[in-house]
Amino acid sequence: MSALLEVRHATRRFAGLIALNDVSLTLAPGEILGLIGPNGAGKTTLINLISGTLAASEGEVLFQGEPVNRLPAFRRARLGIGRTFQIMRPFPGLSVLDNVAVGALFGRGASKVPLTQAREQARVWLEFVGLGNTISGRTDELSGAGRRRLELAKALAMQPKLLLCDELMAGLNLVEIDQIIDLLRQVRERGISLLVIEHVIKAIISLSDRLLVLHHGEKIADGTPASVLSDPIVVQAYLGKKRT
Ligand SMILES: Nc1ncnc2c1ncn2[C@@H]1O[C@H](COP(=O)(O)OP(=O)(O)OP(=O)(O)O)[C@@H](O)[C@H]1O
Ligand SMILES: [Mg+2]
Missing domain, CATH: 3.40.50.300 (P-loop containing nucleotide triphosphate hydrolases)
Structure with a gap:
């Protein structure tokens, strides 16, 4: 192949x-x-x-x-082509959920994904990385490991x-x-x-x-x-x- x-x-x-x-x-x-x-x-x-x-x-x-x-x-x-960043810069004004939803909004084939759908996808990926119980929290409340998982969820939400x-x-x-x-x-x-x-x-x-x-x-x-x-x-x- x-x-x-x-x-x-x-x-x-x-x-x-x-x-x-x-x-x-x-x-x-x-x-x-x-x-x-x-x-x-x-x-x-x-x-x-x-x-x-x-x-x-x-x-x-x-x-x-x-x-x-x-x-x-x-x-x-x-x-x-998705990526994570060595220097993580979560959007401080957005919830954990919306940080990941941003990935869904700008990911593969995503020129017209509605916000509700982006949030649904974000929820799925946050569950996947083990952050399902933090979705309405702020990113600065996450531990170091939590922020790495957030970075991964955001990249995965880009499909x-x-x-x-x-x-x-x-x-x-x-x-x-x-x-x-x-x-x-x-x-x-x-x-x-x-x-x-x-x-x-x-x-x-x-x-x-x-x-x-x-x-x-x-x-x-x-x-x-x-x-x-x-x-x-x-x-x-x-x-x-x-x-x-
Ligand atoms: N924007 C930039 N302007 C000038 N030099 C840069 C820039 N980005 C990287 N460099 C230089 O290019 C080289 C390679 O950097 P790079 O960040 O790719 O290394 P790395 O292998 O990722 O290192 P690390 O393990 O520390 O993350 C380094 O000497 C770095 O200082
Ligand atoms: Mg590097």
Whole structure:
């Protein structure tokens, strides 16, 4: 089957800095691709180029075989590219329910979704992520783990075919991490493909079919978790000597 997502030779420069240098990847339908690498490696930049938050300096992004480079982020979202944000910015004036309803209003095929329908979808996704009893509350009343789940519910309400997750597990404890892993597995079972950035190595190994490693903006490995984690270049660049 052809790739759901294909990135061809993507490069992104910021003034003198090359944040991403000639990175290519493919993601098959139903696949979970883990994206790892040290701080500043270019992981978020790559997600930004795929979702359209940032334009590529060079290279191409194809979704379902069609180039999407020239489309703004909201058009890519309507095609089915959803994402979460590493730096979460919930809408403070809106309830938990309406924060997620916003996702439904701007998601796949959503040019004319009425608000009542968006709220219904939001309710379903809040139940799914385990926030069903917080819907009328404010976002600042949520715990750290709750806000990550809110971020996930908002992205799922966009009905993505591909979900890009940027450090959903950051700052969570081991139990909370396991719960997010379980949720992401269920997301995949619903037919949604995933590209997941994560620093928690144990979590990303157990979740991913394949791992891609970035280092200084360059792809240094791409393969099964076992092959990537035993690659001496990856060990030296990211995992450190202790890990054997
Ligand atoms: N808008 C921007 N303007 C200038 N430089 C940027 C911008 N966004 C990212 N960078 C730089 O590009 C490089 C890659 O950043 P990026 O956020 O993609 O890394 P990352 O792998 O997501 O790191 P982390 O694990 O810390 O989230 C860094 O050196 C960063 O400072
Ligand atoms: Mg990042």
